[in-house]
Amino acid sequence: MNLMRPRPRAAALLALCIAASAATSTQAHAPDPSLGGALWAQNQQLTFRWRSGAEPPAAIKTAIRNAANASNATRASKAATFTYSASGASPIGYGPGATCGVNGIGCFTRTAPDGGFTMWLREHGRVFDWGTLRWCQMVANPPNGCYDAETIALDEFGHIQILAHHVNYSDDRDYLDAVVQTFSRTKPKDGWNMHVYGRCDVATLQLRYDTTSATAKYSTCLKLDTTLTISASPTSVAFGATTTLTATLKVAANDAYARLRGNPVSGRTVTLQRRAPGTTTWTAVGSMAAGSTAGTYTTAVKLQTAAEFRAVFTKPSGEGLVGSTSSVVKVTVGSCTTSCPLSAPLRISGDR
Amino acid sequence: MPAHAHLRIVVLVGSFAMALGACAGSPPPSAAPVVTPASPDPSGQASPTGAPGIPAEPPDIALRVEGGDPVTGQLGTYTWGDGGSDAPWLPGAPLRIGAGEALVARVDPLVAISAWRAQVVPWDADGPAGGVQLGSGTGDPSFPAPDPGRWTVHLDVTYAAGLGSANYFWQVDVE
Numbered sequence: 001m002n003l004m005r006p007r008p009r010a011a012a013l014l015a016l017c018i019a020a021s022a023a024t025s026t027q028a029h030a031p032d033p034s035l036g037g038a039l040w041a042q043n044q045q046l047t048f049r050w051r052s053g054a055e056p057p058a059a060i061k062t063a064i065r066n067a068a069n070a071s072n073a074t075r076a077s078k079a080a081t082f083t084y085s086a087s088g089a090s091p092i093g094y095g096p097g098a099t100c101g102v103n104g105i106g107c108f109t110r111t112a113p114d115g116g117f118t119m120w121l122r123e124h125g126r127v128f129d130w131g132t133l134r135w136c137q138m139v140a141n142p143p144n145g146c147y148d149a150e151t152i153a154l155d156e157f158g159h160i161q162i163l164a165h166h167v168n169y170s171d172d173r174d175y176l177d178a179v180v181q182t183f184s185r186t187k188p189k190d191g192w193n194m195h196v197y198g199r200c201d202v203a204t205l206q207l208r209y210d211t212t213s214a215t216a217k218y219s220t221c222l223k224l225d226t227t228l229t230i231s232a233s234p235t236s237v238a239f240g241a242t243t244t245l246t247a248t249l250k251v252a253a254n255d256a257y258a259r260l261r262g263n264p265v266s267g268r269t270v271t272l273q274r275r276a277p278g279t280t281t282w283t284a285v286g287s288m289a290a291g292s293t294a295g296t297y298t299t300a301v302k303l304q305t306a307a308e309f310r311a312v313f314t315k316p317s318g319e320g321l322v323g324s325t326s327s328v329v330k331v332t333v334g335s336c337t338t339s340c341p342l343s344a345p346l347r348i349s350g351d352r
Numbered sequence: 353m354p355a356h357a358h359l360r361i362v363v364l365v366g367s368f369a370m371a372l373g374a375c376a377g378s379p380p381p382s383a384a385p386v387v388t389p390a391s392p393d394p395s396g397q398a399s400p401t402g403a404p405g406i407p408a409e410p411p412d413i414a415l416r417v418e419g420g421d422p423v424t425g426q427l428g429t430y431t432w433g434d435g436g437s438d439a440p441w442l443p444g445a446p447l448r449i450g451a452g453e454a455l456v457a458r459v460d461p462l463v464a465i466s467a468w469r470a471q472v473v474p475w476d477a478d479g480p481a482g483g484v485q486l487g488s489g490t491g492d493p494s495f496p497a498p499d500p501g502r503w504t505v506h507l508d509v510t511y512a513a514g515l516g517s518a519n520y521f522w523q524v525d526v527e
Contacts, residue, residue, distance in 0.1 A: 036514040037434050101409055103428055104437030111434055118435075129426065130442050152438065159436055164517075165429065172481040182429045182508075182519060183441045183479055 029174050031203035031221050033164040038112040040161070042078035042209055046117065047085040051093030059137040060094055060121060060149050066195070067153035071161070074196040076219065077205040078212060079161050090116040095123045105133055105184075106152045110160045117160045121149060136187055145186045148193040154179050158201055162208050166200055174200075177221060203320070210259040214294040215267035218251075222320030224260060225252035228270070230311045230326040239336040240304055245272055247288055247297045247311035247326060264295025265321065271312045272299045277330060282310070304341070306332045410518035412460045413507065417453040417497070425507065425520030432516035441479050444504045444521035451500050451526050455486075457493040457507065464512035468493040475502040475523055500526045 040046065048068070050056065056064065068082035075081075098120035100107035110117045124138040135149045136142035158180040166178030175181065175191050178198040185192040197205070203221035211218065218224060230247045237243050247270050251263040267290070273282040288297035288311065297311070308330045315323035410430045414422035423446070428439040449455070459465065467490055471483035483506065487495030493507060507520040 035431060035436075036516075101427060101430065101437040101439065103426060103439040103442060105439060107435065107437035109435035130440055155438055159431070164431060168480075170481070170483060172479065182438075184438060185479070186440075189478075 029169060029177070029200075029221075030167065031200050031207060031219075032158075032166045032178055032180055034162050034204060034208060035110075035159065035164050037110060037162070039208055040080040040112045044080040044113060045083060046080050046090060046160075047083050047088035048090045048092050048117075048119070049084070049086055049088035051091035051097075051118075054093035054095045054097050054120075056092070056094035056121065057124075057138070060124075060135065063135075063137050063149035064092060064119075064121075064153045067150045067157055070150070070154055070195050071157040071197070074202070075161070075205050075209075076197075076202045076212070076216065077209045079205040079209040082157055082160075090118060092119040092121075094121045096126070098122050103128055103130060105147060106156050108156045108159045110162075112162075119153070119156045119160070121152065136193075142187055144188055147184060147186055151179060151192065151194050152184055154195065154197070155181065155184060158197065161205060163201055163204055166198070177201075207258045207260060211263065213266075214264045217319040218260070218321055220318065220320045222260075223322060224257060224320055225254060225322050226250065226265065226313060226324040227252050228311050228313050228324040228326040230309060230329050232309065232329045232331045234331075235329065236332045236334070237303055238334045239340075240302060241333075242300050242302050243331050244298055244300045245288070245309050245311070245329070246291060247272070248291075249295050249297065249313055249324075251321070264293075266290065266294050266296075268313060268316060268321075270297040271314070272301075272309060273312055274301075274307045274309050277306050277308055285309075301331075303331060303333045304336070306330065407461055407463070410509075410511070410516060411463050413493075413509065413520045414458045414460065415447060415455050415505070415507075415522055416458065417449045417455060420449065422458055423447040423522060425522050428519040428521055430516060430518035432518070436516070439519075441477075442504075442521040443475070444506075444523035446525070447505075447522045448525045448527065449497050451497060453497045455495055455497055455505075459492070463515065465491060465493070465509055466512040467510040469508045470495045471506050471508075472498040472503045472524075473506070475504050477504060480506060497526050498524065502526075 050061065065084050068084065072081045098107065100120055100122060105122045106120065108117060108119050122133055124133060124135045126133045134143065134146040136146035137149045163180045165182040166180055168174050176194070176198060177200040179194040180201050199219045200221035203219035206219055227250050228247060230245060232243050232245050234243055249265040249268060249270055251257055251260050251265060253262045255261065270288045272285040272288050274285050275282050285299065285301065288299045291298045308328050310328050311326040313324050315321065410427060410432050412424045414424045416422040426442045426445050428442050430437055469488040470486040470493060471480065472486055473480060473483045486498065487493070503524045503526065505522045505524050508517070509520065510517040
């Protein structure tokens with residue numbers, strides 16, 4: 001009897017619950033939903049080739065290569081990368097052989113992490129029930145109503161990563177937040193030639209694949225709580241001696257934050273504040289310096305009187321982190337024994 | 353494949369869909385057979401293989417009013433299994449109805465729906481912006497006709513068990 005047998009089933013069910021939840025609980029102005037399949041490995045290098053017998057014309061090849069480069073350059077995460085190689089593992093095709101359904105102009109399959117992917121673009125000039133497909137890249141002076149092949153290819157690369165279609169507000173005012181859209185736009189409507197991932201595309205790539213480093217910025221499509229802790233070493237010093245305050249800033253340990261959960265956050269502005277014990281008014285000491293480990297910030301302070309300290313991280317304007325304030329740490333100071341001043345001013349070591 | 357193996361797959365997939373419904377907080381799918389997409393073609397074709405009983409693409413959806421003929425909607429953008437297709441905003445399949453009639457959708461082949469949303473925009477719109485919602489829910493879609501005039505009705509469907517989602521279009525003349 002295999003007692004372990006139910007466990008993988010439970011794990012698989014949990015994983016599907018998460019995937020289904022991600023796909024159905026999305027609200028407008030939120031990160032893109034995710035497709036239900038598996039992820040690629042972090043920074044997995046995916047290579048593509050032109051499908052034999054269905055090679056795109058030169059202009060479309062250029063557009064697809066540019067889209068791959070745009071995906072690599074703007075993923076802002078450890079999502080997979082796409083590189084053209086004549087012997088690449090995954091075929092990209094163009095033309096009447098495309099298996100994009102009756103009305104589709106571009107389509108994809110993905111079999112992560114080991115099976116590669118496919119992409120197809122329909123041929124320029126194909127007549128559909130809805131009209132004639134025009135790729136802007138295929139004419140010298142692109143007319144209104146043409147589709148930008150680089151934008152469509154970037155949309156497909158986004159799907160191949162894991163992204164499902166962004167859910168827009170009913171008036172589409174957030175359309176530019178994502179290139180992975182249910183309805184791609186034609187020239188000259190806003191967003192017809194997006195050549196970078198939108199912030200809500202990036203948000204999901206970060207959630208699913210993680211950011212590139214502790215100093216990397218989080219997408220403004222996210223709203224991640226942070227935790228800020230503080231410690232003093234030592235917590236009791238002799239008169240005029242130094243204590244070192246160390247603050248640690250992390251993304252909150254929230255399961256919904258997926259791979260971002262608990263990430264250390266470096267390179268931000270964390271401010272140290274102090275007050276006298278028994279008082280309520282905080283005074284800024286200054287910005288804390290980067291610590292020796294990711295997410296830490298330190299300040300050394302010489303003390304002649306006891307003091308309470310806290311660290312403050314104010315919400316930055318250019319990224320999706322929420323501000324936080326640490327709890328309070330108290331540092332006591334021993335009595336003065338020699339050459340005591342009439343008052344005991346606070347002095348900070350270092351450059352201050 | 354032996355018959356008992358088919359039965360086992362149906363039972364497993366059905367149980368799976370019910371469990372998913374439970375974890376998503378939505379009602380369990382109906383007792384109708386639930387299908388699952390096939391794996392991508394190993395040859396690299398960009399569509400599921402269409403194994404027996406399993407549609408290679410999202411199912412058709414037809415709209416009808418009581419006593420009327422069903423009209424299959426135009427299939428637009430969808431994700432299905434391990435793949436998907438991106439299509440434009442579509443004009444829709446022509447459908448003529450009377451004011452105040454109720455529209456009922458029929459899925460063929462039958463695949464359980466976990467969520468749907470129907471909206472209407474003027475027939476000459478080139479996208480969903482400014483659409484007015486006609487209805488939403490779980491299970492088989494049904495919703496009231498829009499006011500008299502010519503409209504595009506857009507139905508956004510999410511299929512159960514993580515099968516995928518799809519968009520359907522009708523050009524509806526309401527008399």
